[in-house]
Amino acid sequence: MQAHxxxxxxxxxxxxLLLIATAVGVYTGLLTVYAGADLSPALTDAVISIVLFCGLAYLSWFAIGIVSSVQTEMVVSVLAILFWLAGGFAVQEWVELITESIYAPFTATVPFRALFGILCWVVIMMWYKMLSLQTIQPAFREETATEEESGPEENSAEESVRPSEEEYLNRITVKDGARIHLIDTENLLYVQACGDYVTLVTPEGQYVKELTMKYLETHLPATGFVRIHRSTIVNVTQISRVELFGKESYRLLLKNGDKLRVSLSGYKLLKTRLAL
Structure with a gap:
């Protein structure tokens, strides 16, 4: 499993750690000023609530990493915020039980708890997304440079060694610890490059395997898969629509809601394969 x-x-x-300390200070201030709580219970509430929030944010990286899609991110985010609010209620009840006094009505704290949590969560999710893009971009540059260096003769040679229909992959095996996953190529949504590995995206989840995009491009069925970008091969049966995205750039919307960038050359190839 990839480290956080x-x-x-x-x-x-x-x-x-510095951001956590700042968040504790802000949260304590909101409880004391907005809800009229005393400093000691407010600080206790803030510390426990922020630690709980950080734990949820930490675990969400692994949940989103396993199944990276818009729907997954939304579900994880909503569940995390609800769980955090429920945890805040439990923390306040525990603090009031210890202090034997009600230091602030929970209903009065819900608005700023929710707003504080949602804003912080959005920032963290944006950071996760930025890190994911930074991981993929080096592969973009490496594959772009490789293809620019190759001439028409080399590309023609690659076409000449494309396997016959019988030699196309119809199943890919991925070892995950003690388990071996058998992935039918027809169930692939798309494939993305990540350094020396590729990420195989299926409706059931994502699987990482040590393969090259060039190998998959020549060994996946040509009628069903198109390389739309240096780093992406897509299953054409999963495409919902193609839309313009900036000047001379396009993107695909898949049936599962994922959006994929399409290069100009990838768009031309896609038009040829789909007879658009």
Whole structure:
């Protein structure tokens, strides 16, 4: 399982600790000023609530990483915020039980708890998305440079070694610890490059395998799969629509809601394959 990006460098987790301390201070201030709570119970509530929030944000990286789609991100986000609000209620009840006094009505704190949580969650999700893009972009540049260096003769040679219909892949095996997943190629939604590996995206989830995009491009059925970008091969049966996205750039909307970038050359190839 991929490590959480916060552990990649001391600079990141030190920055995270400083942000957590700031969040505790802001949260304490909101409880004391907005809800009229005393400093001690407000600080206790803030510390426990922020730690709970950080735990949910930490775990969400792995949940979204397993199934990366808009629907998954929305479901995880909504459940996390609801769970955090429920945790805040439990924390307040626990603090009031310890102090034997009601330091703030919970209904009075719900608006700023929800607003505080949603704003922080959006920032964290945007950071996760940025990290995902930074992981994929080096593969974009590497494959772009490789294809620019190859001439028409090399591309013609690749076409000449394309396998026959009988040699096309109809199943891909992926080893995951003690388990081996058998993925039928017809169930693939799309494939994305990630360094020396590829991510196979299916309705059931995502699987990482050590393969090259060039190998998959020549060994996936040509009638069903198109390389729409240096880093993306898509199953044409999963395409919902093609839309213009900026000057001379396009993107695909898949049936599951995912959106994929399409290069100009990929769009031309897609038009040829789909007879658009």
């Amino acid at each position: 990006p916060i552990m990649d460098s001391p600079r990141r987790w030190i920055t995270a």
